[in-house]
Amino acid sequence: MTADPATVRPPIAMLAELTHRCPLSCPYCSNPLELARQENELDTEAWVDVFRQAADLGVLQLHLSGGEPASRRDLEPLITAAREAGLYTNLITSGIGLTARRLHALDEAGLDHIQLSLQGTTAEMADRIGGYRGGFDRKMKVAEWIGEIGFPLTLNAVLHRQNLHQLPRAIEMAVEMGARRIEVATVQFHGWALRNRDAMMPTREQAREADAIVAEARARLKGVLVIDYVPADYHSNYPKRCMGGWGSTGLVVAPDGQVMPCHAAASIPHLVFDNVRDTTLAQTWYHGGAFEAYRGTGWMQEPCASCERKRVDFGGCRCQAMAIVGDPDATDPVCIKSPHRAALTRQADAHAAAEADLVYRAMPHRQVTEPAD
Amino acid sequence: MEPGQIPYLPRGVRLHRDRVRDAWVLLAPERAVSLDMVGHAVLSEIDGIRSFGEITAALAARYDASPAQIASDASGFLRALRDRRFLEVHP
Ligand code: SF4
Ligand code: SF4
Numbered sequence: 001m002t003a004d005p006a007t008v009r010p011p012i013a014m015l016a017e018l019t020h021r022c023p024l025s026c027p028y029c030s031n032p033l034e035l036a037r038q039e040n041e042l043d044t045e046a047w048v049d050v051f052r053q054a055a056d057l058g059v060l061q062l063h064l065s066g067g068e069p070a071s072r073r074d075l076e077p078l079i080t081a082a083r084e085a086g087l088y089t090n091l092i093t094s095g096i097g098l099t100a101r102r103l104h105a106l107d108e109a110g111l112d113h114i115q116l117s118l119q120g121t122t123a124e125m126a127d128r129i130g131g132y133r134g135g136f137d138r139k140m141k142v143a144e145w146i147g148e149i150g151f152p153l154t155l156n157a158v159l160h161r162q163n164l165h166q167l168p169r170a171i172e173m174a175v176e177m178g179a180r181r182i183e184v185a186t187v188q189f190h191g192w193a194l195r196n197r198d199a200m201m202p203t204r205e206q207a208r209e210a211d212a213i214v215a216e217a218r219a220r221l222k223g224v225l226v227i228d229y230v231p232a233d234y235h236s237n238y239p240k241r242c243m244g245g246w247g248s249t250g251l252v253v254a255p256d257g258q259v260m261p262c263h264a265a266a267s268i269p270h271l272v273f274d275n276v277r278d279t280t281l282a283q284t285w286y287h288g289g290a291f292e293a294y295r296g297t298g299w300m301q302e303p304c305a306s307c308e309r310k311r312v313d314f315g316g317c318r319c320q321a322m323a324i325v326g327d328p329d330a331t332d333p334v335c336i337k338s339p340h341r342a343a344l345t346r347q348a349d350a351h352a353a354a355e356a357d358l359v360y361r362a363m364p365h366r367q368v369t370e371p372a373d
Numbered sequence: 374m375e376p377g378q379i380p381y382l383p384r385g386v387r388l389h390r391d392r393v394r395d396a397w398v399l400l401a402p403e404r405a406v407s408l409d410m411v412g413h414a415v416l417s418e419i420d421g422i423r424s425f426g427e428i429t430a431a432l433a434a435r436y437d438a439s440p441a442q443i444a445s446d447a448s449g450f451l452r453a454l455r456d457r458r459f460l461e462v463h464p
Contacts (some may be wrong), residue, residue, distance in 0.1 A: 010393055012405055058393035060405040086389070088400040113385045113402040152385030152402055180383075180458040181402060226457050228403075 008286055008295065010058025013250040015065055015263060016047065018078070020255050021363070022068040023096045025131035026119060028158060028193035028200060029361040031067060032266045036255040044074040046276065048081040050253055053281040055085040062087040063115075067255070070097030076105045083110035090115060092156070095142035096135055103145050114146055115154040115183070121169040129163065131360045143177045154181040159210065160200035161352065167210055171217050174225055181226040184214055188233055190264040190319055195359045201351035207232040234348035238309065239316025239332035246314060247295035251285060259284045261291050264319040268328045294318050294328075301329055303337040374444070374451055376426030379463040380419050386459045388416055401459045415447045421463070 020035040042050070051062065062082050069075055070093055082089045090113045091106070098106075116139065120126035126136035146153050155177060157170040167184065174182040186207070187193050187200055202210075214229045221227070233240065243250050243262045252260045258273040259281065265271060271293060274284040285291060293299065297310050304315040315321075316332020324333045324347075325340050333340040374380065382388075386401040388408075397413040399406040408416065414436070418428045429440040429447075436443070454460035 056393070058391075060389065060391065060398060060400060061403070086392075088387075088389070088405070090402065112400075115402075150384055152383065154402055223455060223458070 009248065011054075011249060011251050011285060012059065013061040013063065014054045014059045015063045015250065015252040016050070017065050017067065017252065017254050017263070018047070018069045018072045018075070020067040021071040022066055022094070022361075023071070023132055024068070024094050024119070024135060025360040025363070026129060026158070026192075027131075027196045027358040027360050028160065028187045028191075030188070030191050030193075030263050031361065032191055032264070034266070035362065040256040041072075042253075042255065042257050042276070044077060046257065047074075047078055050257075050276050050281065051078075051082045051085045051087060053276075055087055057282050057285060060088055061090065063090045063092055065092040068094055068097055070095075070102070076102075076109045079106060079109040079111050083112075088112050093117070094119075094130070094135070095139040096132065098142050098145075100145045103142075103149055103151075107149050107151070111151065113152045113154070115156050116143060116146070118155055118157045118170060118173070120163045121166040121173060125163050125166065129358075131358075147178050153177060153179040154183055155179045156183045156185060158185050158187060159202075160187040161202045161206060162200060164202055164206045164210055167213050168217075171213075171221070171225070171227070175221065179225065181228065183228045183230070184210070185230040186210065186232040188230070190267070190323065192359070192361045194323055196356070197347075197351040198354035198356035199358050201234070201348060201354075202232045203352040204235050204349070207235040233320075233334055234344060236334060237336045239313050239320070239334040241313040242317040242319075245295075246293075246318065247285070247291040248314075251281075251291075259288065259290075261294070262319065264317075265290060267319050268322050270328070299329060301331070303335075304331050307337065374425045374448070374455075374462065376429070376444075377424055379421065379424050380428075380451070381421035381461055381463065382416070382419060383458070383461045388413075399454075399459065401457070404457070404459070406454075406459070411443075411446050412450050415443075415451070419460075425462075 019041055020031050021038060069091060079089050089111050091111055092115045094117050119129040123136035127133050155174040159167060171182060189197055214227055218227050247261050252263045253276060257276040259276060260273055271290040273290050274288045300315055304310050316335055318328045320332050321330040322328040324344060331338040333344045389398050389400045391398050397408040399408055414432055418431060429443040432443045433440040451460060
């Protein structure tokens with residue numbers, strides 16, 4: 001199936017993964033297992049050109065992410081260039097690598113919004129999950145500086161079995177920091193997280209409890225704190241609409257310039273990605289094979305093909321179908337209509353009941369570490 | 374919103390002319406809200422100085438409608454923006 005270019009609308013958002021380098025090594029990192037090395041990263045000029053192309057294509061929102069985007073020494077000029085191109089700039093950061101001076105420079109550059117990740121609400125939890133001692137205290141310092149400058153702030157709490165009990169405190173912290181919004185994100189099991197399901201899969205009870213905590217806090221904090229919630233995937237009835245629909249709203253540019261429909265798309269072996277080094281963003285968006293592969297509904301098999309929800313969730317996540325069922329064209333196994341759903345439920349319960357050590361994300365230049373025995 | 378309240382767009386929320394789609398949008402954290410004529414008319418009057426009453430009066434004069442009509446046309450939209458903290462008011 002090839003999409004009719006006349007019906008493909010321009011993208012709204014672009015995620016620019018500036019680097020895979022990161023001082024932290026979260027076991028649920030969404031970066032691919034194959035991390036891009038620093039010498040393969042796009043340089044300043046190449047990124048600036050990508051930002052201009054993105055704005056010309058119709059992108060409004062630019063998310064600057066990584067790895068840790070502050071690991072890029074040219075972050076300030078990149079933000080200046082993105083603003084000049086007319087993009088709304090959002091920095092997705094762990095805070096490590098930011099100083100008061102650097103934050104002031106980002107303010108001068110025109111940075112619009114900061115999304116600060118939270119690995120836990122205590123130093124003990126956060127530093128263990130992030131694999132970085134002193135990270136939590138540093139992050140609290142960074143949050144203070146963000147508040148002093150007055151950047152709009154979203155706190156991004158990533159939750160799983162080991163820290164879900166800290167959810168009420170995470171919400172409180174967001175209010176104390178003056179954040180306007182908190183993203184309560186239950187770990188999505190892709191990339192590194194897939195190796196940590198035994199250690200991180202929430203129990204069903206935890207998932208229900210989180211639903212209730214979020215509902216209560218939403219009502220209580222209306223007009224004070226906006227709560228966006230990503231519930232535990234394996235415990236839902238229907239899958240999530242990934243990226244707003246494949247190739248319909250957003251695109252991801254990896255550190256080395258590969259352009260992907262979603263940040264986990266590299267896990268699908270048959271997809272071939274264009275690179276900004278040799279293909280324009282417009283050509284890739286409208287005609288790139290990886291974008292056309294799962295755009296719209298034409299690629300679907302049953303039960304999706306005749307399902308009334310097919311334009312609601314677009315069959316769910318292709319990467320999840322790949323990871324669990326081994327077939328990227330299959331219905332997302334989270335869906336209750338999937339023949340694999342019963343097996344997934346058993347798996348989820350088994351993972352939730354299991355015990356395991358965390359497998360930390362590797363650094364781009366190192367070998368992948370497996371847990372000792 | 375009460376006529377005496379002074380609305381303003383907080384930092385990180387701004388009007389933007391989308392040249393690709395030839396439309397006005399409100400850019401905010403993680404969102405791009407497309408604006409219809411009423412939405413754009415109201416938001417472009419918001420300056421953090423004039424009260425909501427003054428704004429609806431100005432728009433009423435321009436569009437030959439009553440201030441109450443303008444306020445009611447915009448009320449759902451403005452409430453949604455306030456709920457997401459894309460719009461704030463000085464008391
Ligand atoms: S998830 Fe953790 S390790 Fe991965 S980029 Fe974010 S902060 Fe770094
Ligand atoms: S069958 Fe496919 S389209 Fe229908 S709800 Fe399940 S995943 Fe979505």
